Amino acid sequence: EVQLVESGGGLAQPGRSQRLSCTGSGFRFGDHGMSWFRQAPEKGLEWVAFIRRKAEGETTEYAASVKGRFIISRDDSKSVAYLEMNSLKIEDTAVYYCTRAHPYSVGWTLDYWGQGTLVTVSS
Amino acid sequence: DILMTQSPSSLSASVGDRVTITCRASQGISNYLAWFQQKPGKAPKSLIYSASSLQSGVPLKFSGSGSGTDFTLTISSLQPEDFATYYCLQYNDYPWTFGQGTKVEIK
DSSP: OOEEEEEOOEEEOTTOOEEEEEEEESSOGGGSEEEEEEEOTTOOEEEEEEEOOGGGTTOEEEOTTTTTTEEEEEETTTTEEEEEEOSOOGGGOEEEEEEEEEEOSSSEEEEEEOOOEEEEEOO | OOOEEEEOSEEEEOTTOOEEEEEEESSOOTTOEEEEEEOTTSOOEEEEETTTEEOTTOOTTEEEEEETTEEEEEESSOOGGGOSEEEEEEOSSSSOEEOOOEEEEEO
């Protein structure tokens, strides 16, 4: 059974850093891209970051709202994807979800999602 | 950025109704369009990818169509478990962008 479990959420002060982890199981982690999304309280979904699999150079993409502050990375030996969040802002407060990006012929399908981890940025 | 305009923002429907939700992209996205269902307090669930491909395990009452700029999600016969918020997502270009969501409520 495919599972994604996020961890590392909690309360953080503005300007500080926090690292989220997403541990995958039940599938070949290295064969998939990984992505992070977030949802602010009572708001819609927002894409945050994406990292390709090793075979595609582990290249990364970011939303403009986090580019230069957040870093997505992966450790396939541990089946973990990370989201390093730096210079946190109040508006980064959200539930953060990780997803598996399963490749198909010409694109990706975000077929499995973790349960989410809440990050609250407040002084 | 590609703007995804989803409509309606909410709808009321009865069990057994056929429901259609539309998503319009501000520029052509080929068929790089996915649909998700989200229930309160839960993670989104993937329903459709590549505009019309049903995710494994998703009931056949869900279907997607469209290409280019106009897309549709149809629920053929609404059931109690289908009351939720539905989102479209374009992944043709970065940044990936969502529609604002459609809340499907019980009439």
